[in-house]
Amino acid sequence: MEKIIQITSGRGPAECSWVVAQVLKVFLEEAADHKIKTTLLQRETGIENGTVETATILLESNDMSGFINSWIGTIQWIGQSQFRKFHKRKNWFIGIFEIDKAKSTQISENDIQYQAMRSSGAGGQHVNKVSSAIRATHVPTGISVVSMDSRSQHQNKKLATERLLQKFKEETVKQFKTAFQAQWMNQLQIQRGNPVRVFQGSDFKKQKQIKNYKQERQRLKREDYFDRDSS
Structure with missing residues (x-):
């Protein structure tokens, strides 16, 4: 305790x-x-x-x-x-x-859930047929981000993880301000x-x-x- x-x-x-x-x-x-x-x-x-x-x-x-x-x-x-x-x-x-x-101010990889999605917007037939976009969700808090910048699913997963960490830090700062x-x-x-x-x-x-x-x-x-x- x-x-x-x-x-x-x-x-x-x-x-x-x-x-x-x-x-x-x-x-x-x-x-x-x-x-x-x-x-x-x-x-x-x-x-x-x-x-x-x-x-x-x-x-x-x-x-x-x-x-x-x-x-x-x-x-x-x-x-x-x-x-x-x-x-x-x-x-x-x-x-x-x-x-x-x-x-907690740290994210465990086990708490991140990834979901492949079809990209939207310009990009031709590739966009419509390949699920290259990635949604990353921090399960304990529900914080979620999407990356569809690249045609590579692997690259989008990496970008989504970075954005999720950044968003998590921003939420943590808000919590500290509230506690203060x-x-x-x-x-x-x-x-x-x-x-x-x-x-x-x-x-x-x-x-x-x-x-x-x-x-x-x-x-x-x-x-x-x-x-x-x-x-």
Whole structure:
């Protein structure tokens, strides 16, 4: 299984880019602990030293849904600005998103289907009687081209293959543009409510979830009391 994750500061200030850099470190370390293979596909550094505006990571593992779900969403850091000493703001937010994996950029010969056809247009009797034109189709995507430039079926097959590869590349570029647009929208959609993780301080410690065990014991006692009373 493969997943692509984006960590981004959106349009946030340098402080948010610093948070992205810290989260990226923690994210990669935790992924390694879960035996998840990671490949850093892209990292855009921020204007300040040690900051990252956006990072895109490829994850590979048989089972990583729990890990990913624990990270997807808004990440909050509580701390003093590293770059503006007297800045009053203490809460900073970044986003982590899953983005669509681009389709393969390579064509396998086994995926190309060739079909001989009769050529049309000028050319005399030869055009009408010999099936020299070739249609090449990339079966997985349905992309198709036709070559009837030559009287040689072999030459037309070669030309059709070249045109199919070119058309496939053009479609791939369109996909990359669409994926880039989706990433940009992710950068604009960072929400500050309900963070999935909260870190604090210059040492970037994860905020612990404090449980009130006294209240929990009281709740269990009440349930036990009502169970005995009803029986």
